[in-house]
Amino acid sequence: MHWIRWTDGDAEHTVRRRSETGMPRPVRVVPADDRLSAATAHRLACEGTALLWRGDFQQARQLLRAMARRIDRKAPAPAPAASPASAFHLHRRAAGHRARVLAKLLVPLGEDHTLGLRRAPDVRAACDEAYGPPRGGGPWAVPLRELLGVIGAHQWRTKGVDIPAIGARIHPHYGVFSPVRGEYVDLVARAPLPAAAHGATAFDLGTGTGVLAAVLAHRGVRHVVATDSNPRATVCAADNMNRLGLTSRVEIATGCGLYPPGRAALIVCNPPWLPAKPNSALEQGVYDPEGTMLHGFLSGLADHLLPGGEGWLIMSDLAEHLGLRSPGELHxxxxxxxxxxxxRLTTRPRHRRSTDPADPLHKARAAEVTSLWRLRAVR
Structure with missing residues (x-):
């Protein structure tokens, strides 16, 4: 959070700017309304100027889409002979530029999270969930693109994600990776449980929404200890266990690092699949710099398994197809x-981008395989 200032006529205004994505402070701020063209908005935003919107909310959404189209038309395409890794890094740079430019379109939020624009929806509940309840301090300015993400997250949290493996819905919170890619959940649901796991304890490392902990409990594991370094995730997982009536079976452990104390007969980990630096805290469920969580899981597994126990590593090979991890490195x-x-159990992705030839990483996504590796300690 930081302060931004702008002049409207002879009056100078100051307001707090909030961004969960860590975008840099704009070089200047100008008020904007329905008279602003997409071409001018795009030019100003590329120059580092933030646009504080004062017009119609629906018009602001249309402007944001028009700005995005202009950015996408100018996005550089990888050379025909470019390596998969080069194409990935070019795509990431383009996505980062796109996010920075679109983050320059700001909308005002009142101290109570009221969105004071014409035809604006009531976003107070969504903002309370994402930012916490109002604590005073005056109004805010937030990027419209981020606010739309907050609204979408609230809708997902309300509706939930259907998980056939447990016959129920999981409700993701804002800032917690949603289990919309169900293939990895299905792998955990069908992998054979080791004999030692019956009536014993399992660990779910990096639990996120708690979906895999719920699957293990649904399969009859007596006690699951779930950990996560993201405080939003532990709150989300606890909420889901309460909704599912699993609070007596699933323990949400906090402040213990990746592994909780003790040993378990089954240890499950679904780390971020791509060893790259996230551009924001919201991307930490996808990107794991240098594979830190993956290697932390592997290096600690033998010391935390009970005799006869197994570690289940759920990983996509997308990093190999993108040239971010060399073949054989995981082995x-x-x-x-x-x-x-x-x-090793495998499955193919079912998400839309895996079959979209317009996706800049389509070739790698089309070849992707998701695996559940059943690992044992060498004794």
Whole structure:
């Protein structure tokens, strides 16, 4: 959060600017309304000027879409002979530029999270969930693009995501990775439980919404301890366990790092799949710099497994297809951690981008395979 200032006529105004995505402070701020053209808005935003919207809310949404189209038309295309890694990094740079430019269109939020624009929806409940209840301090200015994400997250939280493996819905919170890609959940639902896991304890590392902990409990695991470094995730997982009536079976552990104390007969981990730096806290469910969580899981697994226990690593090979992880690197890391592969279950992605030839990473996405690696300690 930081302060921004602008002049409207002879009056100077100051307001707090909030952004969950960590966007830099604008070089200047100008008021804007329905008279502003998309071409002018795009030019000003590219120059670093923030546009504080004072007009119609629906018109602001249309302007944001028009700005996005202009950015996308100018996005550089990878050279025909470019490597997958080069194409990925070019795509990431373009996405970062797009996010920075679109974040320059700001809308005003009252101290009570009221959106004071014509034809604006009531966003107070959505903002309370994302930002916390109002604490005073005056009004805010927030990027419209981010506010639309907050509204969408509120809708997902209200509606929930259907999880056939548990016959119920999981309700993701803002800032917590949603289990909309159900193939990895299905892998955990059908993998054979090790004999040692019956009537024993399991760990779910990086639990997020708690969906995999719920699947394990649904399959009969007596006690699941779930961890996550993201405070939003532990609150979300606890909420979902309460909704599902699993609070006596699933323990949400906080402040213990990746692994909770003790050992377990089954340890499940679904780390971020791409070893790259996230552009914001909201991307930490997808990007894991240098594979820190992956290697933390592998290096600690043998010391936390009970005799006869298994570690289940859920990973996509998209990083290999993008040239971000070399072929055989994962196998080498597993061996170096004193582990051997008991089995490997695989599935293909079912999300829309895997079949979209217009996606800049289509070739890699079309070849992607998601795996559940059943690992045991070498004794």
């Amino acid at each position: 080498s890391a597993i061996t170096a951690a004193g582990l051997h592969i008991q089995d």
